[in-house]
Amino acid sequence: MGEPSAIPEPSPLSRPGTAKDVFADLNERQRAAVEHGVADGSHRGPLLVIAGAGTGKTKTLASRVARLVQTGADPHRILLLTFARRAAGEMEQRVGRMLHRLLGYGTTQAPPHFPWCGTFHSVGARLLRDYADRIGLAPNFTILDRSDAEDLMGIVRQELGLAETVERFPLKGSCLAIYSRVVNSQSRLDQVLQTHYPWCFAAHDGLKKLFKAYAQAKHQQQVLDYDDLLLYWSHMMMDAGIAADVRQRFDHVLIDEYQDTNRLQGSIVLGLKPQGENLTVVGDDAQAIYSFRAADVGNILEFPDQFTPPARIVALEQNYRSTQPILAASNAVIGLSKKRHAKDLWSNQASSELPRITAMPDEASQAQWVADQVLLRREEGIRLIKQAVLFRTSSHSAPLELELTRRNIPFRKFGGLKFLESTHIKDVLSILRWAQNPRGRLAGFRVSQLLAGFGPVSAGKLLDEMEREADPMTAIRGFTPPKAASEEFAKLAGLIESMSQQSEWPGDLERAIEWYQPHLERMHDDAEVRLADLEQMARIAQGYSSRERFLTELTLDPPEASSDESGAPHLDEDYLILSTIHSAKGQEWNAVYVLNVVDGCMPSDMATGREEDIEEERRLLYVAMTRAKHHLALITPQRFYVRQQRRGGDSYINATLTRFIPGKVARLFEQVAPMSARGDTRVSSHVPTVDVGAKLRAMWD
Structure with a gap:
């Protein structure tokens, strides 16, 4: 789908003497993208630049911005959206250097400033402050970082009593991840749960109640989370009066890495330029790999047909990186x-x-x-x-x-995450360390709190009793845990006592993982991914002769082994x-x-x-x-x-x-063919030097 358009003869640049230094090394396709709509001075019509890997995407986009300014566009009325602050800064600097040469500025003269060059979220925050009084926000609203948003979600979750339900309810981090996916994908909650969080589907009604209360709490406190910066911007563009005002501020809109936009960002782009006039998006559908962040490759695949007439497509195909x-x-x-x-x-x-x-x-x-x-x-x-x-x-x-x-x-x-420094790996290693040395307070403190309802106070009491007893296992057997943790504590006590008395390697690690798995699933919404890490650790453990050797070697040199x-x-x-x-x-x-x-x-x-x-x-x-x-x-x-x-x-x-x-x-x-690490070919077609099967059959002659 989406065949690129034919490449017309490039129009002459308006200032050939200076422009040559900047644009002379553009190839035919790059120049076509840079010159789109410039020849007649209209700059109109949507443009999609499909920039293959290593084809000079950044150079092409920066050149187009410089060309627009050269032909009269006001830098203060150009909106240039990127996906990282560093990318925005580098883009502005690159355009500035081009314009320095293109327009013949002196060495001490500052290049034009592009005040609206930034990420979707940073630009959204600026616009929301400008229109705060028209969308029901206080102009001095604050923005929650990810950690603060999780904490607020946790507080609301606690206030609604969802943490006390009989059935397991997603933890605050999982709740925020689900909320974020719903917002950015513009999908229904039930769809998101069914596709991405099936283990949380039973909590659908509770989550819906939670998210409503979470939105209410943010409104009352006049705070926005990261996703709200896009959500409010999108809703703002649905108001005809505000949308017309915002559109009037920007003559040109250019967007980098369009394949990484989500549905919410796609709706914002269409709200800014509903007819596609003076709209340029650059990206590569073949490099769309961030669906786990709710990015939707459909945005770039469907882009040309969202306008009448369809957007022009220019595909950059000459690669400057790799061999043929x-x-x-x-x-x-x-x-x-x-x-x-x-x-x-x-x-x-x-x-x-x-x-x-x-x-x-x-x-x-x-x-x-x-x-x-x-x-x-x-x-x-x-x-x-x-x-x-x-x-x-x-x-x-x-x-x-x-x-x-x-x-x-x-x-x-x-x-x-660094393999041996990630939470779930450290949890399992702590189980092994506690079994290896039951008086190890750090390991015991960490492991005991893996139990639901077993907090730091209870952990401290248990470890104090173990320290006082001549045999720490006596203290574990006689300890009275919190009621909510009694059943799971009995399983943990039995595991530690059994492994401390006799080690079976690598069986100890397998038993530890088996005990830990339900707790892993309770604590982490990405339990399947983390379980794969634990399976990898079990694989590595095969190369060690004992539990003590395994723990010692990993402890002596953790940076080298882990990160x-x-x-x-x-x-x-x-x-x-x-x-x-x-x-x-x-x-x-x-x-x-x-x-x-x-x-x-x-x-x-x-x-x-x-x-x-x-x-x-x-x-x-x-x-x-x-x-x-x-x-x-x-x-x-x-x-x-x-x-x-x-x-x-x-x-x-x-x-x-x-x-x-x-x-x-x-x-x-x-x-x-299959080889050993040292280069010795091991091809299955080699003639065996010893026919063991024949010898075994001969035993019964």
Whole structure:
């Protein structure tokens, strides 16, 4: 869908002598976007710029703004919306530098200021203050940050008695997340619960009551939360008088990263420019990967047809980042999408090296192979910081983190929680530590408060009694917990006593996770994701001989084993980048390694319920692949260790190459047979040196 329009001959710039320095290096498509509607001075008609990965999106958008100002647009009447304050600042600086050269300003003369360059939320806050008296707000309203909003939601939840219901009611953080999803997606509460929070569906009526009371509390206190900045702005644009006034303030509206807008932001854009006049949006539907933040790829896919006549589409296809073989494979992956704006990235960078699909026996071999390759590329002259390892979920890098640590390869990790420092990992480690040393107050204090109804006072009393007793287990057995926690406390006491008397490794970890899982589900709305982290920890535990050894090694060197640096790099050293794919968007590296490119990881087994989820997973792989400039490797471990929920159910599963790379796409890659980490080929077709089966059968002759 959405074929790009033909590219007309570019019109001459009004000041060729100075403009040449600024616009001369634009390619044909970039210039078409910059010149849209400028030739006749009208600047009218909506424009959609589909900016493929590495095609100079920021340069094109900044050039268009500079071109508009050059032809008479007032910088004070240009609204430029971005998704981050840093992006807004960089955009304004870039446009300013262009205008300095374009308009011949002296070196001491300040470039034009763009007062309406900012994020959706910052611009919304300014407009709400300007119109506060017309929309029922006090001009001095305050804005709640995320933590304050959660606390207010918690207070209202408590006042309504929802915390005292017989059935489990979502905690304040989950309630705010649900509220935010409803607001930003412009969906009904029941739809949001059914699709994104099915475990909370029974609380539908209570949540509806809670959200109404929450809105009332904010109104009474004259406070707005983060989502209200958009919600109020959207409703403000529904009033004909106010909407006309706001539209009159802005001659031009330009929006960056339009694929990341949600339905609420889309309605604001249409409210600002209902006919699409002087409206430019820039983005790439193939890089829409933030649906978990309620972003809706439908905004950019449907944009052209929201106007009459339809918006003009200019697709930027010349890529300045990657080699042609990498782009050919990336194009093939995204080309299987069912709904997309057509484009075909190409590059002048020829190369004989194809992107690689490397099959490995298991995750341990994957980690070793990646470490080997990273060092090999380093010897070839590619610094560590110019290399990146990408993964779908933060926990997927855990075996690699430990391998890099053992081999003294410094790294920094971006995206997700630090593995061994995240709350749920620390909770389970504390269970093990308390069983290992029942007099350990820190571990006991943390673990005992995992029980509902067991607060810090009760925890302190328990630990004091354990400290006084010669045998701490005597105190645990004789302790009288709060009534609300009595049943669960008995289970915890039995677990700690049993594990403290006799350790069965790694069975201890499995038992701890089994006990912890219902508490995890009670405390966290993203319990399934966190449980995957715990399964990853169980996998890692297989490499340690005992509970004591496991806890000791992780405790002695926690930064290296858990997080963003393997030791503090010296001033003359660099470090490898580890990143989730979400955090890698917008970045580029000379060499990129993508972990676990198999079904179950990519797509995630938790994102296969709906077609739109599958399509976003495809876009995630595309984003990962298009981060690479010269070298790209997709790694497919053929076996995964899976911890079953019931004790004793450990197993390995056979993994297959992701469904996003079928046979016709796989031909664009160099495919390497299953290998060990050190490069020894292990192909199943090798002739066995010993026919053990024959010997066993011969036993019965």
